[in-house]
Amino acid sequence: MMKLAKLLPAAAWLQGYSKIDLQQDIISSLVFTVMVIPQSLAYAMLAGLPAVTGLYASILPSILYSLFGTSRTLAVGPVALTSLMTASVVAPFAVSGTEQYAAIAMLLALLSGGCLLILSILKLGFLTNLLSHPVISGFISASALLVILGQLKHLLGIQAQGDTLIPIVMSLFAHLSDTHYPTLWLSLCSLALLLLMRRYFATFLQRIGCAKTTVLLLGKSGAVFVVILMTLVVWLGSLDKTGVHIIGYIPTSIPTIPTEMISFELILGLLPGAFLISIIGFVGSMSVAQSFAAKRRQDIDPNQELIGLGLANIGSALSGAFPVTGGFSRSVLNADCGAKTPMVGIVTSVFILLILLFLTPLFFYLPNVLLASIISISMAKLISVEDFLSLWRYSKKEAFLLAITFVTVLVEGMQAGLIVGVVLSLLFFLWHTSHPHIAVVGRLSGTENFRNVDRYEVETHPSILTVRIDENLFFANARSLEERLQTLVSQNPKIDHLVLMCSAINMIDASALQSLEKIADRLENADIKLHLSEVKGPVIDRLQGSDLIENLSGQIFMTQHQAIEALKD
């Protein structure tokens, strides 16, 4: 049973799943289905695909994640960020709206799923840690801004091109005079209604005397009513005849990837994008899953999440859709609908399938601007100036990193921005560790504690220099350690003993070991004994047998206190 639970986390909750649980989950699913549909359609449009693909992407992926994922609350499907990245990755290879475009998006989902599974097999999930908080924050804000700019053409009913700030803005200005006024009015109404619904719908339901559970269940479903209302307006007013774009006829046959289209070059070209989508999707999904898990005191297994999301993406490719992941707003809806088990994901999929089979004509008159409005509003929430300001207070350098990532995404695109951000984070970190904080320390009078001589009133001995190195010793700072110690020794020519206090050293790699051996040699030539104190267990284990320890002129002390007691005479 343990083994099955490991392979198929669903086994854990399916065990003991009762009929009453199912009844509850069916009600939750029904509400969730209705609420999640507008979002799914909108994000498909964001990915440059027919809106209906958003529904395809909500069936099989959701079922697969429910079975193989470890979060009980995460809802998997089309998500703004991955949809946007899909559009930017596929665009160079095909024109949006063509069959080829759809096929490449499918292939991208397949590759992205493959990347996630490979990361899981090679236990490379830690790579996602490369995305630091400032980089993610800058990336998300800039991407959201790009999305809103990109939706303006739908909201104004004009033609405009471009993936990045300057081309989009130029193109919008060039076509501004073509603004289609019926579309613009519809946009303004949609935006206003959506914002009003979001703000006041729950209060309204309360006022008209709905029960608390109803308010909780329907409070966030305001968008659904706007969808219905706007569809009716377009249908009854025949606005499509005036040039307002509508979703129109939805094909019911699911596309597949034409095998003759797949080439090695195409796969190679898509791979970097697929990798970034899977990493970004995974990081976003994990943070949502973990915040829900922490609230409910449940556990998330990162490696199993890679499998769950990987299979979900492969499922999406097989359904004729595009990359998916666990989404924040989706999962909040899911939790609000009262979802307690992943069964909701499965039941919802069945409902969406039924809608696809029998109810697509209902969407015929749904105007594109409404979807653009939904996207714009949800994106606006993601632009965070507060994040930048609070970073600025904590660390100018990291705020700067956020700003650079933000600007690069805007000007050069999402992939370039991410790469620049990650490389800069690494360089900043390396810069920091290659300039280690080295403190000369002395004893706080009457204690066994040793502190920086520059910060505290401490006791020192003229013949002993104790240096605490506040950094791991590895290739990036090995050479600077040599230089710094040489300087310190030349500034203190009268010492007989140099004690390296190693309490902050967690790792010494081969490059640093070589440097320490050089330092030991030089000190020996200068008749200074080298001692080590407070070396951590794992570090001393590694050092055993090295030339440094074999030929050490001094001793290794368990504590700095013992070192001073032994050497002070």
Place this chain on the structure above:
Amino acid sequence: MMKLAKLLPAAAWLQGYSKIDLQQDIISSLVFTVMVIPQSLAYAMLAGLPAVTGLYASILPSILYSLFGTSRTLAVGPVALTSLMTASVVAPFAVSGTEQYAAIAMLLALLSGGCLLILSILKLGFLTNLLSHPVISGFISASALLVILGQLKHLLGIQAQGDTLIPIVMSLFAHLSDTHYPTLWLSLCSLALLLLMRRYFATFLQRIGCAKTTVLLLGKSGAVFVVILMTLVVWLGSLDKTGVHIIGYIPTSIPTIPTEMISFELILGLLPGAFLISIIGFVGSMSVAQSFAAKRRQDIDPNQELIGLGLANIGSALSGAFPVTGGFSRSVLNADCGAKTPMVGIVTSVFILLILLFLTPLFFYLPNVLLASIISISMAKLISVEDFLSLWRYSKKEAFLLAITFVTVLVEGMQAGLIVGVVLSLLFFLWHTSHPHIAVVGRLSGTENFRNVDRYEVETHPSILTVRIDENLFFANARSLEERLQTLVSQNPKIDHLVLMCSAINMIDASALQSLEKIADRLENADIKLHLSEVKGPVIDRLQGSDLIENLSGQIFMTQHQAIEALKD
């Protein structure tokens, strides 16, 4: 004066430079000139250039470094590794032997000098720290092996192509039947004589009763006699008529870069190679300079070294030569000749210039195989199996890194090998830091010292959990910290206090701060107080004013001992 000495380090030693010093330096320079010429010719050939360019590269660069560099012993000129890299960078753009090839090599020197100056201005010298010991070691061994394989065609007198292991070996095999026997015999004689001279020449001089100083001065000049002998053999035996390749006519006009040849694309194409050459050259040069400086208790300023080497390369470009740097064997010769000040570099340059102007006909009959022999022997010394074995004992992972770099250089070339090596070093390091060592600690009975409960017999309190995190907290391990602490808390449900002992934490970046704030929130929900102890000065300074400290449910203790004393009741 201080300011001048900073801009022009030569001011320091020129001050007080006497006539007697000059006399001594002239003698040293004379010997050094004779000894360094074969090497310079050989390395030019290695770079794919006419042998005479090796002399061009030994004049202006050496003078500029003598004036602007900080080492008193380092000899700057053509060096095996940078010459080899030059060949591999220029080869894709032009055919060796053409004027275009020479012009591109000059441009490469110019770019490489520019890179060094820019690194100096931006204080980016720390980037060279990216080259860890295993990567450098693997890189040098593999490059040396490639050089020897590449020289085989000269030694056998056959045509062969290829930059990397497989093409070279295949090509050698294909042409093996064309072996030119007079060349082969000459090779074997040259190799044998060079090896004998290296081993026994000093002893021989001693035996025939030379004074100690003469032995020291001439002991390493054996190669010069072989050069003279072989040149005579070729000339007297008219071996060039049988097909033995000789240096032949040496042009006395110095080439310049044809401006119409320089294009933006060419510069862009050369830039990565120029950057790698400058970094590798700088690292090699620094390690030589530092080892001499340590012996003589002098100081090396890395940033000034960047300037000195940068100007040397620009000087090389203006002299019609190719990238140069400070070389190990060159500097050893320099020291052996008794060089005490950089004046030797300047005087030697004058001598080489005189030779270029008046004595080039002497080199007419110098056979190429002799230069190939000199190169092969000096390269063979660089292949170090011992390095791999000692790494293997210390750290399998780093030995593996060396091996991968070695194999990649052999199979894919020098640049690919370096890049793979650096990226892998970074990933290994990140992997290490993203799996931080976290220890639950307790007090060693009767002391104020706290140690890992798994390694020592220590006292703990049931209501207090003390966790020591043995790693800097930053983006790469922020998320794993969250997970690990959550697990630890869930394993110890009875605790009221969690103390984070921060003695090994030297940095907390914004990503980690965010994670700590999340942890603090979760602990507060679970009614557990979070305390910090032994936080380092620079770390606590940064944390002041953050949400973590403002809303901390517990206290900040100076020492872990105080924390336990305060919380144990």
